[in-house]
Amino acid sequence: MRHPEARTVREIWDRVENAARGAAEGTGTRVDWEIIHGNHPLLINETLARMMDEKLREVGGVTYSDHEQDFAEEIYATLNQPELGLGSQREVQPYEVTLGYGSTDVGDVSIAVPTVGLNTATWVPGTAAHSWQSTAASGRSIGFKGAQVAAKTLTLAAIELFENEALREAARAEFDARRGGDFHYEALLGDRPPPLDYRN
Amino acid sequence: MSRPILACACTLILSTPGAADDAIMDFIDGRYESTASIARTIWEFAEVGYQETKSSALLQEELAAAGFSIEAGVADIPTAFVASYGSGGPVIAILAEYDALPGINQDATASRLPIEDKHAGHACGHNLFAAGSIGAAVAVRRWLEETGTPGTIRVYGTPAEEGGSGKVYIVRDGLFDDVDIALHWHASDRNSAAARTTLANRSAKFRFRGISAHAAGAPEKARSALDAVEAFNFMVNMMREHVPQETRIHYVITAGGNAPNVVPDFAEVY
Numbered sequence: 001m002r003h004p005e006a007r008t009v010r011e012i013w014d015r016v017e018n019a020a021r022g023a024a025e026g027t028g029t030r031v032d033w034e035i036i037h038g039n040h041p042l043l044i045n046e047t048l049a050r051m052m053d054e055k056l057r058e059v060g061g062v063t064y065s066d067h068e069q070d071f072a073e074e075i076y077a078t079l080n081q082p083e084l085g086l087g088s089q090r091e092v093q094p095y096e097v098t099l100g101y102g103s104t105d106v107g108d109v110s111i112a113v114p115t116v117g118l119n120t121a122t123w124v125p126g127t128a129a130h131s132w133q134s135t136a137a138s139g140r141s142i143g144f145k146g147a148q149v150a151a152k153t154l155t156l157a158a159i160e161l162f163e164n165e166a167l168r169e170a171a172r173a174e175f176d177a178r179r180g181g182d183f184h185y186e187a188l189l190g191d192r193p194p195p196l197d198y199r200n
Numbered sequence: 201m202s203r204p205i206l207a208c209a210c211t212l213i214l215s216t217p218g219a220a221d222d223a224i225m226d227f228i229d230g231r232y233e234s235t236a237s238i239a240r241t242i243w244e245f246a247e248v249g250y251q252e253t254k255s256s257a258l259l260q261e262e263l264a265a266a267g268f269s270i271e272a273g274v275a276d277i278p279t280a281f282v283a284s285y286g287s288g289g290p291v292i293a294i295l296a297e298y299d300a301l302p303g304i305n306q307d308a309t310a311s312r313l314p315i316e317d318k319h320a321g322h323a324c325g326h327n328l329f330a331a332g333s334i335g336a337a338v339a340v341r342r343w344l345e346e347t348g349t350p351g352t353i354r355v356y357g358t359p360a361e362e363g364g365s366g367k368v369y370i371v372r373d374g375l376f377d378d379v380d381i382a383l384h385w386h387a388s389d390r391n392s393a394a395a396r397t398t399l400a401n402r403s404a405k406f407r408f409r410g411i412s413a414h415a416a417g418a419p420e421k422a423r424s425a426l427d428a429v430e431a432f433n434f435m436v437n438m439m440r441e442h443v444p445q446e447t448r449i450h451y452v453i454t455a456g457g458n459a460p461n462v463v464p465d466f467a468e469v470y
Binding site: 001002003004005006008009010012013015016019020022023024026027028029030031032033034035036037038039040041042043044045046047048049051052053054055056058059061062071074075078084088089091092093094095096097098099100101102103104105106107108109110112113114115116117118119120121122123124125126127128129130131132134135136137138139140141143144146147148149150151152153154155156157158159160161162163164166167168170171172185187188189193194195196197198199 | 293
């Protein structure tokens with residue numbers, strides 16, 4: 001169950017638990033439940049995101065060899081309604097502030113400490129995550145080149161952050177303001193231990 | 201969203217690209233084979249959440265060889281680790297993920313081709329995530345040493361991103377408390393540093409227990425756990441009308457009985 005605000009997830013969750021109790025009561029059964037996972041939303045930091053955008057533009061995108069171009073064209077022909085065209089792997093998308101409808105455990109890191117990230121074109125443009133096409137590209141040079149773009153951009157970002165105290169302070173000030181002064185961390189998955197066997 | 205929208209500190213001056221950057225970019229270009237080898241090896245391991253034993257060991261070996269000190273098995277997670285180089289602040293952290301997804305299996309080919317006997321695949325590119333982050337950490341470590349810059353670079357090896365919330369346990373144990381800034385990245389079909397937020401989420405397995413009996417011969421003696429799952433799902437599905445617009449609710453029935461003529465005494469919805 002997901003919502004942009006952790007508070008709202010907790011409120012709706014209480015109602016879901018009540019529905020579970022009601023279902024058990026009405027059918028003469030018993031119920032218990034185990035929280036499996038929970039993530040906070042990613043707390044953006046525009047001070048850091050704009051810095052990362054600048055570094056990514058300095059590094060630039062991914063350039064395919066002829067062989068990689070052939071692979072990409074073959075993959076592209078199998079994609080369902082691709083949003084991007086072939087060739088866009090060379091470009092950097094415009095900077096913007098957006099909401100993605102997924103969730104990630106990076107969210108919990110981002111409310112503990114100012115956090116920033118980027119995406120790189122490791123997959124053929126238009127490829128969806130969790131698809132056979134993303135799996136294929138992740139095991140080939142197209143994916144490795146994308147990882148190199150990330151390595152370069154992260155390196156430039158880290159060096160900037162080591163050298164630029166004013167940037168670190170500005171990022172921290174924005175972080176404090178967005179998180180709120182009365183912030184107290186509470187994991188959405190509660191106090192459960194890591195579910196080490198959840199894939200068994 | 202109720203968060204205040206802040207004016208960003210756009211006036212901050214960043215360093216201009218120069219010869220030093222060129223040298224670092226050349227260094228990373230020179231490590232292409234290393235990045236590719238790490239990425240390809242973890243891709244072949246394709247280990248799922250909290251079972252990334254070989255992948256985690258490989259990353260720790262690479263980082264130890266590059267001069268990082270390693271703390272393994274942090275936050276009671278055998279495949280989690282923290283690798284550090286340097287001393288004092290500022291402390292910059294780079295995240296690394298390396299779990300594969302179960303139920304997807306594909307060779308590195310341009311047409312659909314499952315690999316025999318494989319049951320998981322790197323469909324989210326976390327093998328690349330790990331290799332790229334290690335590449336950056338090694339380059340930053342070299343720069344710290346060459347320039348004599350004070351500070352610490354860390355890699356956080358964070359298992360089970362896919363539904364296991366590995367990072368939450370690492371955060372909950374306070375292992376990020378002395379970090380100044382955390383950096384991450386993700387495989388994608390595009391290059392973008394857009395500031396992209398995500399949804400908060402919580403999941404659970406609800407387990408109902410009833411009483412079994414013959415579904416035709418003695419149904420009055422039975423209480424169906426599957427009925428309970430259906431009643432529960434019906435209520436939650438009706439609830440969709442009465443929650444905020446941005447809410448997402450999804451489920452699968454993971455147990456619902458085995459034979460129609462046996463009233464199920466156990467059913468589970470996740």
